[in-house]
Amino acid sequence: MLYMVALAAGIVLVGILLVHRQVRRNGRWALWWHDRVDENIRDFLTRISRPERILAYVKKHAVPGDAESVANAIDAYCSGVEWAMNIGIDKGKILDRVVSETDPDTVLELGTYCGYSTVRIGKLLRPEARLITIEMNPDYAKVAKQIIALAGLDSKVEILVGSSSELIPQLKKKLDIKTLDLVFIDHWKECYLPDTRCLEESGLLHKGTVLLADNVVCPGAPEYVKYIRNSSRYRSEYFSSRLEYLQVEDGLEKSVFLG
Numbered sequence: 001m002l003y004m005v006a007l008a009a010g011i012v013l014v015g016i017l018l019v020h021r022q023v024r025r026n027g028r029w030a031l032w033w034h035d036r037v038d039e040n041i042r043d044f045l046t047r048i049s050r051p052e053r054i055l056a057y058v059k060k061h062a063v064p065g066d067a068e069s070v071a072n073a074i075d076a077y078c079s080g081v082e083w084a085m086n087i088g089i090d091k092g093k094i095l096d097r098v099v100s101e102t103d104p105d106t107v108l109e110l111g112t113y114c115g116y117s118t119v120r121i122g123k124l125l126r127p128e129a130r131l132i133t134i135e136m137n138p139d140y141a142k143v144a145k146q147i148i149a150l151a152g153l154d155s156k157v158e159i160l161v162g163s164s165s166e167l168i169p170q171l172k173k174k175l176d177i178k179t180l181d182l183v184f185i186d187h188w189k190e191c192y193l194p195d196t197r198c199l200e201e202s203g204l205l206h207k208g209t210v211l212l213a214d215n216v217v218c219p220g221a222p223e224y225v226k227y228i229r230n231s232s233r234y235r236s237e238y239f240s241s242r243l244e245y246l247q248v249e250d251g252l253e254k255s256v257f258l259g
């Protein structure tokens with residue numbers, strides 16, 4: 001009997017070690033663990049959502065009006081306590097560089113989540129620049145609104161709640177936007193290509209508009225990458241990095257619209 005219990009405990013332990021190893025090394029396993037298992041357990045234990053837990057931490061640790069401290073607080077929470085799908089520290093630096101180099105008047109972000117990348121982009125924009133960010137989940141948008149306000153960026157950022165495919169065609173008329181200088185693409189990966197086509201068809205891109213797409217390796221956006229790298233309408237470049245807060249390869253694709 002004792003032998004059977006020891007054997008069962010050994011099998012469970014080996015199973016846990018194997019899962020742990022896979023979660024550390026394999027992007028798909030990591031996303032499955034952090035998004036499906038860990039998040040649900042914490043939601044059950046805390047009775048609030050992951051974005052609400054991030055917001056509570058930011059309220060406690062960031063300096064109101066200091067965008068850098070807001071981004072740093074989110075990074076501290078997501079590196080040390082609980083993973084979340086923000087662009088993160090390493091890829092965030094690439095995003096910062098592209099924003100600074102582009103120095104845009106009008107930016108569109110697809111996928112706000114808690115507003116982490118919104119804050120990173122917003123703090124680098126000139127005072128008169130506009131940042132429009134689209135989020136389809138109203139609960140995430142509610143949290144993002146508070147995080148953006150805490151960062152002191154609410155006058156620069158407009159959050160649109162709804163699906164990108166419905167909102168992109170309305171941008172010109174509803175928000176009086178002529179064209180976009182920078183588009184940060186970071187929503188569900190299967191939307192990257194249809195929404196890029198929608199941006200083209202809506203006449204929102206001009207010669208020189210920069211598209212920056214996150215997660216082109218993990219979880220990956222193969223249809224988008226195939227299109228953007230093979231189209232004569234874009235000059236495209238890949239920036240290798242790591243998946244947010246983990247040691248797994250991921251990267252950003254920067255593509256300049258050539259008209």
Ligand SMILES: C[S@@+](CC[C@H](N)C(=O)[O-])C[C@H]1O[C@@H](n2cnc3c(N)ncnc32)[C@H](O)[C@@H]1O
Nearest residue numbers: 086087111113116117135136163164186187188
């Ligand atoms: C990876 S997260 C965005 C992370 C954020 N850009 C950051 O780095 O802090 C993706 C977000 O896109 C939203 N989303 C996914 N598909 C969307 C769509 N078609 N329209 C609007 N929002 C979408 C999801 O609800 C989710 O909050």
